[in-house]
Amino acid sequence: MMGEKILTKYIAEQNCQTIDFYLAHDGYKALRKALSITPDAVIEEVKKSNLRGRGGAGFPTGMKWSFMPKNPVDADGRPRPKYLVCNADEGEPGTFKDRLIMTKNPHALIEGMVIAAHAVGAVRGYIYIRGEFFKEARLLQRAIDDARGQGYLGKNILGSNLHFDLFVYRGAGAYICGEESALLNSLEGKRGEPRLKPPFPAQVGAFGMPTCVNNVETFAVIPYIIEHGGPKFAAMGTEKSGGLRLFCVSGQVERPGIYELSMRTTLRELIDIAGGVRNGKKLKAVIPGGASAPMLTAEEIDVPLCFDAMMKAQTMAGSGGAIVMSEDVCIVEATSILLRFYEHESCGQCSQCREGSHWLARMFARIEAGKGTHDDLITIERICANMAGQTICAFADAVTGPALSAVRKFRSEFEDHIRQRRCPQKAMLRAPATDSVRGQTHV
């Protein structure tokens, strides 16, 4: 199973991003098959695959598609168009897989979206790509133009009665737009502020119309599922999380990068595959599923990377990005950097999140600077309790993930900072590492 690949099979080959290469390797074959069966049959196949959303929430894709209304009409009885949106606003720290798909395998994404359009009855699709990806957006536009040129997009696709076209929409530097309702607001030309739910996008999505939003990777594996059948994909993963997944490994490992592996893979195996901790150092902590996932200690990594097992371990599989930290890292400083990011990216709509992320960032920076107090640790818990689950979107929960896990699992490091009135790690870097200093660090 280890050797099997879906999305990364050909990425090392030259011109793998072109439509000619894709067609020469069975590209758009799945689309023909999908068009020969009913939309319901397509959704059924996706349900059988146990594919769960690759953006982070892990919602079953087939079920999401089945939520799309069949023949929606407005108050006057006129049909409402349905839209498909691809979330390519990749910005969760530690995650960089969608960029690979868009640059090396863009036609898998396009084919997946056309199949999805057939399944849910969408007339138009938008790929919302983060604004910093200038080159990626141009590559994607070129792929779309090529696909349209060969009849895979546009009117009467492959002679069927499916009409579907695809547009690239560039974001402009806002992490929150990865949240699907903020993304929809941004697509409408508004500030990227998340919406209250319900109504969910399947009822009121882009431009007020029923909309299905999926991640790049989710769409890109659809052709494989249709071509080889849902059960085959399901068998590659765990009981409830089907398939392979693109896992990103970053931070202090020997070979950072993207690894396409079964959802059964454990976090320890993933780190080993990425060459282990750099320079033979010991592992201190891993953030397993993108920055928002609670940290795990070196003792907690024997856990499969599927959604359910990660939830059981009180963290989350999230976007599949593992950030590895060695024994040299100061957890207080690392968390402080993450919180500065969240403070910057909070959209400011809900006061708990706007004020809480700012307060937490200040407090962590203060502790790192050696100016914290023991009361701060209690205040951190209190702020987090007032943030998680209290806001319009999950951003506030994402802030408390790293903050709480750091304070709870690495409490002694925080206490050392407070007691010594300095960062022990930095002090150690400045002074030669004598035994006495080391002794103080790991009280």
Place this chain on the structure above:
Amino acid sequence: MAISQQLKEKIDRLRPNFPTTQALVIPMLHEVQHETGMVSEDSMREIAVFLQLPLMKIREVATFYTMFNKKAVGQVHYQLCSNIGCWLNGSDKLMHHMEQRLKINAGQSSTDGKYTLSEVECLGACGSAPVLQVNEDYYENVDLPMLDELMQSFSSKINAGEKYIGRETYNPEVWP
């Protein structure tokens, strides 16, 4: 006139892609910034008139998104990621080096208008950290020697008056 006729025509061609005019605000802000390097108050007014929207609808969007430069930036805009993945790989040392070399702090522009230095959040390429974005282009796995080489080459490009600085994929010679 801050916005060219050519740009307006380009936006007109996008109209059929969206059911509302408001959806064109962000694409138009992008185009304006691409053309003039920033989004000025004047250009926001012109966009409002062109799209027939209240000025506030443009301004609230332009100020929400960090990519839109409300102030002028240098010909070369260095944007170094300082988030966790890059920090774990030494981005703080790179930033320090750039500040010394450019004699400005992060968040500032040089007085000759050639350079701007910014600290930015995750650029979505943590597997090849540290990452530096220069105008539109990414440079990955940056270390000190590479940084010196890059900064030298951008300096020469400015002096030679090159047209597509930091926009390799926009250069018609590279990407026909």
